[in-house]
Amino acid sequence: MSSEQHWITTPITAELLRGARELERTERGLRPLRLPARARAQCTDERMLVAQAEPSGVRLVLRTRATVVELDTVPTKKVVPGAPPRPDGVYDLLVDGDLTDRTSVAGGNVMTADLATGSGEVRPGPAGTARFSGLPAREKLVEIWLPHNESTELVALRTDAPVEPDAQDRAVWLHHGSSISHGSNAASPSTIWPALAAARAGVDLINLGFSGNALLDPFTARALRDTPADLISLKLGINVVNADLMRLRAFTPAVHGFLDTIREGHPETPLLVVSPIHCPIHEDTPGPGGVDLDALKAGELRFTATGDPDEVASGKLTLRVIRDELARVVRLRAADDPHLHYLDGCELYGEADAAELPLPDQLHPDAATHERIGTRFAGHAFGPGGPLTARP
Structure with a gap:
C-alpha cells in the first residue's frame, strides 16, 4: 500500500452497498447480512446463520475516476475436517458492467x-x-x-480519487433459492447464475439464496415480504428433499403459506415459482441426502441420496413429486393471482444437460452450468413477454 497521503478513505455505508438486508457493526468493520435481525433471532440452525452471513450477491457500487481501489476485509474461511481444502473467496471487479479483474484476500478468520x-x-x-x-x-x-461463499467484514475503502454512490434506477429483482442460487461451485460471485441473469436482464439483484436452507421457513417468507422489490422469484424444492424435512401432506400447505406471506407485502408484484433443476440422485429417491463417504476417503466431496423410493407412496418427497405439486399449486392460485407464474426447473437444466454437463458433486452445478442456467433463466423470465418483464 502506498503512503497515506496518496489515498482517499471513504466510509463504507449502506449507500455504497447493494444486496444486503442489514449491516452488522463488528469490532473491525461492517459485516453484510442477508437476513434481518428478527429473522435471525427466530433461527436456531447454525447452517442458515452461516449461509445468510455469506454475502452472495452483495457488492460495493460506486461512481469514481479512481484508477486504484483497495478494500480491506476480514474474511472468514471455512475448513471441513476430512474434506478437500476450499479455495479462498473471490472478489470480482466490474467496470461499467464488464468483469475486468478478480482477486482474493489472504488471512482472515478460520472456522473449523x-x-x-x-x-x-x-x-x-x-x-x-x-x-x-x-x-x-x-x-x-x-x-x-x-x-459469495465466504463471510466478509468490510474494514476500509481507499481510492486515489473521490467516490460517490450510484443512483439506483433499475428494477429490483428479489430472488430466493437453495445453494444453487447461493452460488455453490460457481467460479466467482458475479458468475453465480442469478448474477448472470440479472446482468443480462439489466435488473438489480437481491439474492436470498441460502445454501441448504430454502426450506419454506416462515421467517424467510417474512423477510421476502418486507424487502422492497419490483420482481420476485422463488426456486423451491431441492432442500426440502435432501433435508428430508417434510412429507407431501406438510409441503403443500407450507408452499401456500409461504406464498400467502409474500403476497401480504407484494400483492401484485410479478412472482415466478421455479421448481428444482434436474438432479439424478434425488429424481426418484427421497432424502435425506448425505455425504458419499467412499468419495470423501478419496479426497472428493460428493453427495448421495439415502432414502427409500418405496416410501414415496406414503408421502416422502422426490424432485418429480415436488415439480408436479408446485405446478399444481401455482395453477390453482393463478386463477385468482394473474401475476403468479411457474417455471419447470428442468427447462433451465434437464436430463440432456446432465448428460453433457454432469453435476460434479452430484448436487451442485459447475461454472459452465451456472452460465447456462443464468442465460436460460434470463431468456425465459426477462425475455419478451416473460413473467418478470413488467413492473406493476
Whole structure:
C-alpha cells in the first residue's frame, strides 16, 4: 500500500452497498447480512446463520475516476475436517458492467466447521486487502462483488480519487433459492447464475439464496415480504428433499403459506415459482441426502441420496413429486393471482444437460452450468413477454 497521503478513505455505508438486508457493526468493520435481525433471532440452525452471513450477491457500487481501489476485509474461511481444502473467496471487479479483474484476500478468520451441523469454532485472523489497479482514468461505474461463499467484514475503502454512490434506477429483482442460487461451485460471485441473469436482464439483484436452507421457513417468507422489490422469484424444492424435512401432506400447505406471506407485502408484484433443476440422485429417491463417504476417503466431496423410493407412496418427497405439486399449486392460485407464474426447473437444466454437463458433486452445478442456467433463466423470465418483464 502506498503512503497515506496518496489515498482517499471513504466510509463504507449502506449507500455504497447493494444486496444486503442489514449491516452488522463488528469490532473491525461492517459485516453484510442477508437476513434481518428478527429473522435471525427466530433461527436456531447454525447452517442458515452461516449461509445468510455469506454475502452472495452483495457488492460495493460506486461512481469514481479512481484508477486504484483497495478494500480491506476480514474474511472468514471455512475448513471441513476430512474434506478437500476450499479455495479462498473471490472478489470480482466490474467496470461499467464488464468483469475486468478478480482477486482474493489472504488471512482472515478460520472456522473449523462440522459438515453435519454447520457449527464450528472460529480462530481470529488478520485483515487483508483486495487491490485493483489500472482502472481507466475516467468517470465510471465500479462494482466490487464480495465472495459469495465466504463471510466478509468490510474494514476500509481507499481510492486515489473521490467516490460517490450510484443512483439506483433499475428494477429490483428479489430472488430466493437453495445453494444453487447461493452460488455453490460457481467460479466467482458475479458468475453465480442469478448474477448472470440479472446482468443480462439489466435488473438489480437481491439474492436470498441460502445454501441448504430454502426450506419454506416462515421467517424467510417474512423477510421476502418486507424487502422492497419490483420482481420476485422463488426456486423451491431441492432442500426440502435432501433435508428430508417434510412429507407431501406438510409441503403443500407450507408452499401456500409461504406464498400467502409474500403476497401480504407484494400483492401484485410479478412472482415466478421455479421448481428444482434436474438432479439424478434425488429424481426418484427421497432424502435425506448425505455425504458419499467412499468419495470423501478419496479426497472428493460428493453427495448421495439415502432414502427409500418405496416410501414415496406414503408421502416422502422426490424432485418429480415436488415439480408436479408446485405446478399444481401455482395453477390453482393463478386463477385468482394473474401475476403468479411457474417455471419447470428442468427447462433451465434437464436430463440432456446432465448428460453433457454432469453435476460434479452430484448436487451442485459447475461454472459452465451456472452460465447456462443464468442465460436460460434470463431468456425465459426477462425475455419478451416473460413473467418478470413488467413492473406493476
